[in-house]
Amino acid sequence: MQQAGFITIATLAITTGLWIAGRSTQILTAELWPWHGPAQITALWLLNLVALTLVAGTRARALEPLFGGLDKAIRLHRRLGGAALIVMLVHILLLVPPRIGTAVGEVYNPFHPNSPFWIDVVASWLVLPLALAIWWRKLPHQVWLWLHRTLGVLLILACAHSLTVAATVRDYEPLRFWMILLVGIGLAAIAYRLLMFRRMGPRHGYTVEAVEPRGEHVVDLQLRPRDRRMSFDPGAFVYVSVRGSAAVPDELHPFSISSSPAERDLRLSIRKVGDWTKRLPALQPGTAVDVYGPFGGFTPHAFVGQRRLVLIGAGIGITPFLSMLRFELVNNDFRRVWLYYSVRDKGDAPYDHELADLSQKADSWVDYMLWESKARGRLTAATVHEEASPFGDYAVMLCGTNAFIRDMRTQFRALGLPDSRIIAEEFQLR
Ligand SMILES: Cc1cc2nc3c(=O)[nH]c(=O)nc-3n(C[C@H](O)[C@H](O)[C@H](O)COP(=O)(O)OP(=O)(O)OC[C@H]3O[C@@H](n4cnc5c(N)ncnc54)[C@H](O)[C@@H]3O)c2cc1C
Structure with missing residues (x-):
């Protein structure tokens, strides 16, 4: 994820640097400030962010090391998409002040006779309600997927607008090359994801x-x-x-x-x-x-140097730990493991017997605990820490709903566990 953050910042810096170079003769003139310059740069950032959003959402295994796993890549896709929407909004707002009293209608009303870019304007109007709709988590997944793809198409249209309208892009060859490169990479990513993944994916x-x-x-x-x-x-x-x-x-x-x-x-x-x-x-x-x-990168192999592991699965979030414990039967890489299966009550714990049995047979030393929250209240990091800390440093693997992971991560951080020793698998990607 750190690499992904670096790539995002580096590409935005290149885009900004090339824009400044392309505008070097006007950079200190009143023509660009306070509205035109920021409007142009936000249009370019939008394009940059949309290209990276598409790359992060590709589902290509070759790109997993870059993001630290597909699950993390998809979360990055979500964040970059959100950032692209904010930048788009800022760009739209920056267009208002210079046009007050003259041509606001031409820019914002797609049906205005003088509106030169009506497709882009319609796209901009549709993007915001669509973005709000997909933020609503209760939407059925297939409807959400459809809205999400429509939003992607609209953002791509907005990018096409940036490429054709911004004078700097047209007139300054290095910036044009860089932007076309980003767009090309983004379009290749979406083509792979939508058209080729089913046939050419792993x-x-x-x-x-x-x-x-x-x-x-x-x-x-x-x-x-x-x-x-x-x-x-x-x-x-x-x-x-x-x-x-x-x-x-x-x-x-x-x-x-x-x-x-x-x-x-x-x-x-x-x-x-x-x-x-x-x-x-x-x-x-x-x-x-x-x-x-x-x-995904959710594997104990991510902590090869760490001999003590705390594994916490909430509800159906126990599934990856079932795989890990079954693997323990043939794996002689000895570790000290504390496994918590957090459920409402025993009736909600279909894998309790299997886990109890596996923890007895495992080569590693596994302390298995079924945590029934109905009887004992919520499992807390402090309870886990009390069990595991006397044995020295440990790493934590968490799996379950986003809310469960957020909560547990915060608690472990508060106990002084560094982020590098907490890895998580969320079962909700959106
Ligand atoms: C990395 C990962 C691992 C998972 N592992 C397990 C597991 O081991 N056992 C298990 O029971 N569940 C697991 N899930 C959750 C599982 O994918 C969803 O519960 C399932 O897809 C729901 O589909 P549905 O149509 O029945 O339910 P819906 O009511 O349509 O969806 C319920 C929720 O599941 C998510 N979801 C639905 N369809 C998809 C999809 N195609 N892609 C991504 N998310 C979707 C959405 O967040 C939605 O809100 C995992 C999810 C992720 C992201």
Whole structure:
């Protein structure tokens, strides 16, 4: 993520530097200040940020090391997209003052007879309500996806506007080259994501071996490789899509793997929360499933030097730790592990027996605790710290909802644990 921050700042600095170079003869004149210059530079920053947003959302495995995993890349995509929207808003506002009393309507009313860029103006008007809509988390995922893509198209239109309108871009060759390069990279990224990922992405052919209910709300999807099995680190996640099933639509959904990398079959442990996951029990053995991945940087291998690990899974957030513990059966890289499975009550803990059993058999020393919040209140970092700290420094891995992770991260930071020793997997990417 640090590299990604560096790339963002470096590209924005190059864009700004080239704009200053292109405007060197006017830079100190009143023509550019206080409105025209900032309006031009924000248009270029918008283009720059949109290109990076598209790159961060690519789902390309080759780019994972740059971002520290696909999950982090998608979170960066979200932040850069938000920043692009703010910059766009600032750009639009900067256009107002110089036109007061004369041509405000020409710029902001797409149907004004003198409006020269009406497509861009319509795009600008649509972007803001769309952005607000996708911030609303309760939207059904497919509707959200559709709105999100429309927003992307509108931002790309806004960028096309920046390229054609800003005089500096047209007239100054190095800046034009740089901007076209950024746009090209951004468009290649979106073309890969939308048109090529399904065919050229890291796809592995599996078939459904069994769909096993684990209590009322969870199912285990047991998948058998059709050809070669996928190799992955414990803690990785995949995107899956079911092909040719009348019961389950062909959509891509992310899930952490809950089986060990050493096992032949791939197991996904899935909570039935919405449209797609609630249909999974109807899947028939033998149905083809495309598995894309593995993705993510959420693995104990990220802490190779750290001998003491605290693992905390909330609810279905336990799945990557199931994979890690199953891997412990064949892994003799001894570690001291504290594993917490935080649930409301025992009825909400379908993997309790499996974890208790695995922690006994594991090669590492694993202290396993089922934490029932109904009876004991919320699990806190202070409770965990009390157990683990007498044994020296430890690193923490957290998995669950965004709110759970935010809360736990804040508590561990307050206890003095540095950020470099906390890694997390959020089950909500938006
Ligand atoms: C890295 C990662 C690992 C995950 N691992 C697991 C796991 O091991 N077990 C498990 O039960 N769940 C896991 N999830 C959550 C799982 O992806 C969603 O619960 C599932 O996609 C819901 O689909 P739905 O249509 O049934 O529900 P919906 O009601 O449509 O969606 C519920 C929520 O799930 C998210 N979601 C839905 N569809 C997608 C999608 N295609 N891509 C991204 N997010 C989506 C959205 O935030 C949405 O608000 C994981 C999510 C992520 C990001």
